[in-house]
């Protein structure tokens with residue numbers, strides 16, 4: 001025993017007095033005189049460490065009790081259902097050159113000895129001469145794992161996975177940190193040839209059925225070659241009558257957790273009775289496509305086959321491809337049922353007033369629909385049908401760059417256990433995230449279940465919208481912070497789908513990049529933009545919704561000389577739209593774009609409402625305004641030949657609703 005500071009050996013504990021470093025000595029239990037016990041609880045009921053471990057985890061309770069079951073599924077035993085489920089998964093993973101699907105086993109291969117969930121699929125093993133090695137191998141599936149299980153899988157097996165100080169799962173998406181629209185392919189067949197929008201401006205770049213099958217086989221073979229794959233069986237669309245069952249097969253826990261958060265999570269009962277999915281994604285993102293395959297122009301390919309109801313992902317691990325790929329599918333399926341699909345955020349006031357927020361990436365859909373004073377219905381993808389609106393998703397996907405607790409408290413607080421944080425930078429020791437760090441990418445993201453936002457409206461449905469807000473982040477700084485639109489103007493701006501962002505943050509980039517993306521989501525629509533526009537016009541007219549154009553971009557000059565409109569001001573503008581007070585304001589009409597701008601908005605300095613006021617160089621303002629107007633005009637040329645709605649009246653009005661100069 002070491003000597004203490006004064007050179008004396010400390011006395012035994014229990015003897016009273018002062019111990020080492022002057023601290024009071026530990027007192028042992030009086031009752032335990034002579035024996036050294038560290039607690040008085042009974043010993044654990046285990047003889048070995050393995051027994052102790054087995055005590056720790058109990059088997060999940062079956063949701064339907066096996067005895068005394070009622071309802072249509074009473075005839076099926078637990079075993080029977082589990083067998084059917086494995087057969088369905090095996091069918092999903094079937095390589096089309098082989099007769100049957102792979103032999104599927106549930107559970108982590110690394111934990112077979114511990115997991116009670118190993119259940120063999122009773123495959124009819126057809127004796128065949130040309131048996132390949134791959135057919136001898138079992139495919140282990142990790143089926144609808146919980147966030148906790150997915151965390152463990154990610155941290156154990158996926159490089160770049162860490163728990164941040166707030167409990168979120170930090171992940172890396174690899175070489176791709178954003179979507180790859182140029183690598184998206186859609187199968188052109190007899191049906192889609194007539195139904196879809198092809199050619200100039202369309203996001204649908206064609207591929208043939210055979211090439212799709214080549215890529216599908218490549219993805220399926222890759223997935224079957226792995227130690228294990230993740231399967232998510234989930235739903236899209238909160239409207240129960242138009243709910244779609246989706247299955248996502250992926251190779252990474254990160255992808256599985258992302259989709260767990262983003263799609264609607266089935267209850268255990270719904271999962272038991274899931275049956276066959278309506279749509280399946282094969283995400284083999286780690287594995288590239290073969291560039292010598294017809295139609296491939298890079299090693300990335302995102303392939304959609306509407307007839308087969310399948311999507312294949314090769315060569316990109318960016319999780320947003322899955323979410324937005326399914327959104328494309330909804331943009332096909334829903335309008336066929338007379339339901340309008342919308343790339344918009346959506347929220348609802350206490351009185352049931354619903355607002356839609358359209359806009360391209362980074363314009364504020366997620367930020368502005370997440371509003372502490374209103375119920376969040378969803379941040380990105382919705383349907384508008386005869387009964388009102390419904391969210392397609394079960395989660396939100398927020399941009400995190402420069403996120404602050406003060407400005408966006410609800411999003412900040414949603415970044416906790418269960419949330420996927422993509423491509424963020426954090427302190428190696430404290431695991432505190434630095435949201436201002438763009439070292440990996442500027443497109444850092446958080447994906448969280450919608451119920452992580454305290455005032456989420458569950459189920460995520462609402463009545464018909466009262467306000468339709470078009471968001472444009474105008475880096476030219478010439479669009480007013482807010483203007484009230486006529487129906488024709490709303491359609492003009494909806495079809496134009498304008499935003500201008502700064503290309504990057506490097507010095508020397510003076511010129512903002514204008515983007516026109518029809519329906520504020522050209523990358524995701526499947527039919528001609530005028531189809532969606534006509535539906536929107538009819539719905540807005542029928543339900544008396546008002547259109548608004550809100551510039552969440554620059555004021556007082558273009559990017560470089562002006563500055564971004566304060567989020568606090570934009571929120572005040574949005575508040576005034578929601579409350580109805582802006583509808584009653586006084587308006588004046590702007591030059592060139594002919595926009596109605598209010599003279600006053602509560603909480604917003606009046607001088608910024610008219611952009612010209614904020615520019616010190618009036619000549620530069622006028623030039624920039626005309627430049628932007630020219631860009632709008634050129635872009636709209638592509639639509640002048642199309643009729644919108646049943647008669648020419650609206651079409652003519654829309655054409656007249658653009659800039660005049």
Ligand SMILES: Nc1ncnc2c1ncn2[C@@H]1O[C@H](COP(=O)(O)OP(=O)(O)O)[C@@H](O)[C@H]1O
Pocket residue numbers: 359360361362363364365366367368379398399400401552553564565566567568570
């Ligand atoms: N005036 C403003 N209005 C809206 N967003 C703003 C404003 N100023 C800055 N921002 C920032 O712009 C980004 C908008 O992104 P986000 O809401 O995720 O867009 P979207 O959901 O449309 O892709 C957020 O990072 C937000 O903090």
Ligand SMILES: C=C(OP(=O)(O)O)C(=O)O
Pocket residue numbers: 179320324360361362365366380397
């Ligand atoms: C996820 C995306 O959407 P947004 O930026 O609109 O949130 C995306 O465009 O990839």
Ligand SMILES: [Ca+2]
Pocket residue numbers: 343360361380
């Ligand atoms: Ca979006």
Ligand SMILES: [Mn+2]
Pocket residue numbers: 365366379380397398399
């Ligand atoms: Mn968003």
